[in-house]
Amino acid sequence: MYADACVILNAKHGVMAVPTFPEGQAVTGQNQSALEISATSLVTLNEMLAQVTYSSAVYLLKMQDLVHFIFEDHEVMFPITIQKPSIPVLYDPGADINSMVTIVTKTFLRYKQLAVLIKSIREKYPDIQILIADDSLKIEKVEGHNVYQYTMPHAQGWFAGRNLLVSQVTSKYFLWVDDDFLFVKDTSIEKFVEIMEAVPNLDVLGGAVGGDQFYFTLEHEVGAEGEGGCLSRRKKQRHAPLDGYEDCVLVDGVVNYFLARTDAVRRVGFDPLLQRTAHSEFFMDGLGRLLVASCAGLVIGHQKHRSSRQYVRFRQNNQVKDKLQLHYFKNYLKCVAF
Missing domain, CATH: 2.60.40 (Immunoglobulin-like)
Structure with missing residues (x-):
């Protein structure tokens, strides 16, 4: 004592x-x-x-x-x-898939492909809301039940369009699809939602496009004092299986077909400086802030490639040099390996 x-x-x-x-x-x-x-x-x-x-x-x-x-x-x-304590921000869980999920896509000079996509969606989901961001050279009006087209100044870019779309989503989740995708027999938004609802910590859930379940991990090595670090992307690498789902794995990034929690994606956002070719960059910005998974059984089709010369000319301006300069500064890096 x-x-x-x-x-x-x-x-x-x-x-x-x-x-x-x-x-x-x-x-x-x-x-x-x-x-x-x-x-x-x-x-x-x-x-x-x-x-x-x-x-x-x-x-x-x-x-x-x-x-x-x-x-x-x-x-x-x-x-x-x-x-300082924050107050909760809740989303109405909705009564059905139409109130829980919004389908979003960005289009540029591909109205024929977009029409095919919308038709395939309506065959399976007649009433679900579809949001379109469009920065084509000459805007063609896209009409249809519960379809909303947001026009942008010419060639503002990929990530600027994504930001615009996510800002307009009012549902708990949104499903990202490219404008040349195609809903097929086995495409099921309900399967996405079932997993996301069962795993509330999950922020982004990716699937497979045309049979390709693309996913990757990101490895970040902090640099020595006074110099940036190194970031590398490891294709087809995973962190661990997703508990309870044998066809799903935890990763850092997924293919351009994913269901996401709206509020989680808004906290990360899409860098509008990335205009032409960008995808992994969103997951780079979300590293450590987004829990991401990929599942083999969540499928969508891909239309046959048929881009115009004008589209290809813009797409081939891929900004690789500019992207690297942006990463070196913004993410404090000295080396990036894709």
């Missing part, structure tokens, strides 16, 4: 206090940054420590304070996260 057991706590950005304690025990520095607690036994000291409260003395949305703890010859430091 200790005659006197004493602990000293020091904080930088907050104050501490012991609301109540037994008679005969001592607390000095109540509601100050330095708090000293003395007790007649370790048992009593631990009971008093269990009551210590910490209150931030500064206003910031999120930061950390390091509290210095001293007991006899022992010293430790432990972090306290100071964070």
Whole structure:
């Protein structure tokens, strides 16, 4: 038994206090940054420590304070996260697939392919909402039940169109499809939703396009002090199986056919500087912020390739050099391997 057991706590950005304690025990520095607690036994000291409260003395949305703890010859430091509470943002779960999911696609000079896609969607989902972002040279009006076409200035680009579309989604989930995809017999949005609802931590779930289940992991190595790191993409690599789903694996990025939680994607966004060829870049920005999986049984078809010369001319301007310069600066990198 200790005659006197004493602990000293020091904080930088907050104050501490012991609301109540037994008679005969001592607390000095109540509601100050330095708090000293003395007790007649370790048992009593631990009971008093269990009551210590910490209150931030500064206003910031999120930061950390390091509290210095001293007991006899022992010293430790432990972090306290100071964070302003946020309120929940909820989505109406909806009564059916039409209210839970919005189909979104970006189009550019491919109205024939887009018409085929929409027709195939309507054969399986007559009422689901379809959103289209269109930055074609000459806009052709796309009409249809519950189809909304958002026109953009000419050639604003791939990711600018994605941002526009996601900003207009009001459902809990959205399904991304390219404008030359094709809903086939085994295409099922319900299967996507079933998995996403069963795994609430999952943010993005990809499938297979024309039989190709493309997915990848990203490996980021932090560079030495004063220099950027290295990022590499590992095709067909996975982190682990998705528990409960034998055909699904946890990865960092998936093919251009995926169901996503609207709020999760909005937090990451799509960099509008990437105009022509971009996809993995979204998952690079979402690394560590999005939980991503890919499933073999979630399928969609791909139309036969038939792009115009004008489309190919824009597409071949692939911005590879500009993309690398952007990554080196924005992501603080010295090397990128796709």
